[in-house]
Amino acid sequence: MTVATIPLRILIGKVGLDGHDRGVKLVARALRDAGMEVIYTGLHQTPEQVVNTAIQEDVNAIGISVHSGAHNYLLPRVLELLKEQEADDIVVFAGGIIPNEDICWLKSKGVRALYLPGTPMEEIVQFVRGLHETVLPLTERIGTGKRDT
Amino acid sequence: MRETQERKNPFVSLSGLPVARLYTKDDLKDWDPEHQLGVPGEFPYTRGIYPTMYRGRLWTMRQFAGFGTASDTNARFKYLLSQGQTGLSVAFDMPTLMGLDSDDPRARGEVGYCGVAVSSLEDMERLFDDIPLDQVTTSMTINGPAAILFAMYLAVAERRGIPSDQLDGTLQNDILKEYIAQKEWLFPPEPHLRLITDTIAYCSEHVPTWHPISISGYHIREAGSTAVQELAFTLYDGLTYVDAAVNVGLQVDAFAPQLSFFFNSHNDFFEEIAKFRAARRLWAREMEKRYHPQNPQSLRLRCHAQTAGCSLTAQQPMNNIVRTTLQALAAILGGTQSLHTNSMDETLSLPTQNAVTLALRTQQIIAHESEVANTVDPLAGSYFIEQLTNQMEEGAREYFQKLDAMGGMLNAIEEGFPQREILEASQRYQREVDKRERIIVGVNDYTEEKYHSIPLLRISEESENTQLERLTSLRTRRDCAKVTEVLQAVQQAATTRRNLMPYLIDAVKARATLGEICVALKEVFGTYQESAVL
Amino acid sequence: MENMEVLKNRITYGDVRAVSKLITMLEAQDPFGNAVVKSLDSLPSQASIIGITGYPGAGKSTLIDQLTTCYRAEGKKVGILAVDTSSPRTGGAILGDRIRMQSHWSDEHVYIRSMATRGHHGGLAKATGDAIQVLEAAGYDVILVETVGVGQEEGQIIDLAQTVVVVVAPGLGDDIQAMKAGLLEIAHLVVVNKADRSDADATVHALRNWVSHVIPTIALNGEGIHAVIDAIDAHQRKIVEQHTYRS
């Protein structure tokens, strides 16, 4: 397989307490139909759970949905934990009810893309597909391992 | 040639039902108005549950509200009442909905965001400060921990010397639609059903005018279902609750008159009107067939409606005002008993005071200026409406048969059946929108580059801090030994078949918090992991 | 190659990031990854490799979650490989087995990796065997492999696992006939999960006509799990004895 034909691995899940999973499920299906491997974590994940899973599953990106208004706490927390784990090559994108002002702020914090309800699925798929371009060769993504030793 | 060409092929409703060019008397060939309609206030209630409907009394305008601390929300309640709103409706925040105290680590960042934080009896007291509980009707949107929040409400009334038989309102308390759609549960289904029958039994004895459950299709629809699915799953949930209550020994007439329903009012104007009418007819017929109640009140489906939150768009948010107006009109022509109209900013955040006022004014304009409330069920007899009403009822009956064959709703949920049906419907809809077979104004057509900024409500961090301080203070002030004792009593009662309500009331009075009571109950009842349908 | 040594060391220290990355390389048939895994070959391992297979939805993942709880109580490190199918049309997959294995997310001695089949047949991914080796080298004591929900197709799991547990749900009926030539042939033990259902007894009895070890469980609450662990242990001991006897 060439790099381009190795499926991207994407973690899709919900952080926080709300259970509105209509959107994430559709995103999960759309990414699968676009040939990606979606690791679906289900509901009520904490940022710690998401990051642990992302590392064990070695995903290229994390897509999370928040509808509870807690995005300004939860999303930066995910980014912070990724950094702590030396895994900040994993791209984070998000969807949910997120006001424009917050979108700007979250992007400045490192959330790569944010999607509001009503976004065409194709737009999200295109974004994730685009990650193929930025995926580092495997041997350059291993990190130093210093954190563990 | 031109004259027979059509804009689309085929025309379908929002739910995917085919719609013909013209409906005529041929579409109602075997239709007998006496059998299918009757008169308003009589079986099968198609035309409405009261003889006079809105000529007697307008529907209750009930705007769902809640944010920040109990005191913040109390102020909003008083404002809404001063603006002519006729009933209260409490939105709780996510931690409260999940049975967590505001100081639980998992509540971090969510306290007071989607609703008001209520962790203890003291919060409930603040929430209704200076509001005459014997004069307003209160609806509480709470499910998993409903019995506990209800216990708090009863305890507040008791402290104010208001007899419980003077309390009127509604508890959502509908766990089946949580498993099906909204995903906010605390325990496995069986203990949840037991808590529900406990509240139903307690109300029938002590709070006779209260509605202990509001069987909800709203969230099923928001999760992406069709109108028929919303109708079918909701009514079938209703029958499941009736079954559960009858099985614990209640007489159907002792509680069925107090059951209430809650539907979504979505974009497809006629389909929605037909759905409300079909719901009443189907419920009356099924209740009659399955339980033979003596009291005709047991056959009447009374309902609340809310315009469709999922139809609102973040793009060009002012358009939402227009969508909401049409949806509200459909619910009213459908004969709802109460209504919440969404505010234009609700896809972006909780509504601001201005947006909420406008949403309330929308109802007032329909009520007083449009003159639609002057006659009962004005659309009856329309070929199209009656045919659609029939289609709704038949579609729902087909689902009833499938659910019966699966051995009931609990089994169906375990197999993921309703969840899968809804997911498929929502994916179908999404595809149609993505392919622009359906036009959403401002989203996939008539779009504008410019971002329309509207003012949004911000929850201050101060609110969260205030709430945390209050909780800390409560934990230090109360009698800890007493708390331990009441929690043990709750656990003890949970292992028996005794009604839990009196124990929960004692527990909240001793200032045991919501989270503590839920933890105690989880130790007895266990927790639940969804069967994720993908 | 210096890089290779570094990675190998990190694997043997049990560095999770390294384990994950190496499995990704193996899934991609990356030559460097293959070379690393070859060099791991020589390392000794005592790991128990247990295959969990059976019909879709029988409760394999839920059972694995419970087994993991037991093994963790014994102080064993647990590695889990959960295999699910890739769509033959698009190559994509939704991997959702971990949803049922959430009890251990904060336990650093439990590693869970979902693998898609990527066109491979037999209920496993092409790289599953290599991934097992990586987990062995990383010091996992028990390696649980969940295959895709198999039906007629005979599981390849028998080639990789020492002990194969076949999980079924009650109400098999005529399917038992079909299973005889497939699943039951490879089973060292059969678990009839969802024993809370009324038809569980009948299924247990019917299966006992064909296989000696049939254990009813309720994976949802852990009932019967210890019996499964005991049966797996007994089978593992038997393998060791046979092995010692032979050598």
Ligand SMILES: Nc1nc2c(ncn2[C@@H]2O[C@H](COP(=O)(O)OP(=O)(O)OP(=O)(O)O)[C@@H](O)[C@H]2O)c(=O)[nH]1
């Ligand atoms: N009643 C009952 N249901 C169970 C039991 N164990 C698992 N389940 C349910 O069965 C469903 C499937 O469980 P999983 O563990 O995902 O089954 P699986 O075999 O891994 O499924 P696939 O990986 O999709 O083939 C879930 O809804 C579980 O809750 C049990 O002991 N009793």
Ligand SMILES: [Mg+2]
């Ligand atoms: Mg599984």
